[in-house]
Amino acid sequence: MKTHTLAAMVLAPLALAAASAAPAQAPAASPGQATAVFAGGCFWSVEHELEQIPGVIDVVVGYAGGAKANPTYRSHDGHLEAVRVTYDPTRLSYEQLTSGFFRRIDPTDPNGQICDQGPSYRTAVFYASGAERDAAQKVKAQVAKALGQTVATEIRPAARFWMGETYHQDYAEKNPGRYQAYKVGCGRERAIKAVWAGR
Numbered sequence: 001m002k003t004h005t006l007a008a009m010v011l012a013p014l015a016l017a018a019a020s021a022a023p024a025q026a027p028a029a030s031p032g033q034a035t036a037v038f039a040g041g042c043f044w045s046v047e048h049e050l051e052q053i054p055g056v057i058d059v060v061v062g063y064a065g066g067a068k069a070n071p072t073y074r075s076h077d078g079h080l081e082a083v084r085v086t087y088d089p090t091r092l093s094y095e096q097l098t099s100g101f102f103r104r105i106d107p108t109d110p111n112g113q114i115c116d117q118g119p120s121y122r123t124a125v126f127y128a129s130g131a132e133r134d135a136a137q138k139v140k141a142q143v144a145k146a147l148g149q150t151v152a153t154e155i156r157p158a159a160r161f162w163m164g165e166t167y168h169q170d171y172a173e174k175n176p177g178r179y180q181a182y183k184v185g186c187g188r189e190r191a192i193k194a195v196w197a198g199r
Helices: 006-017 043-050 094-102 130-147 176-186 188-196
Strands: 034-040 056-064 080-087 123-127 154-157 161-163
Touching: 034 043, 034 094, 043 056, 043 080, 043 094, 043 176, 080 123, 080 161, 094 130, 123 130, 130 154, 176 188
Parallel strands: 123 154
Antiparallel strands: 034 080, 034 123, 056 080, 056 161
């Protein structure tokens, strides 16, 4: 990733210390659980925000959508920053989860999210079945109608999800001060509220 972002500047001191930390394997869903993969710009923010949805069990950050094997934060060209959500389908449907995801991004931005611009920060929903594709397309159409604008978020076939480095996982929880500095400096919350105001 060649773009300079506020997230990268906030992260720089930690990156050197954790440069050798190898990504772990994403945990498998237990029986009765389901998973979904979304890309919504800075994966710290998407992880933190989707964890608040009732029925969500766990969220991990990583990379998806590219051809490069074993992507890393410093080398993931072609991939999107993404999250893998584990949820309870008896409490939360895939369609409801997808709708919750759209409500936590600016789906009209084709180039990234707020202060994080560039190919790695584009938004997408990765579907794993025809039913998920249909549900995602339905939600996307509803969003376009609600906003009265073209929705840039792509609906894409499932791609391998590569788990991100340990120091990126639960970043907002582990580093509240740094995350708050990023959040305020980026203006993400304010910008997304403006997109969805009154809708």
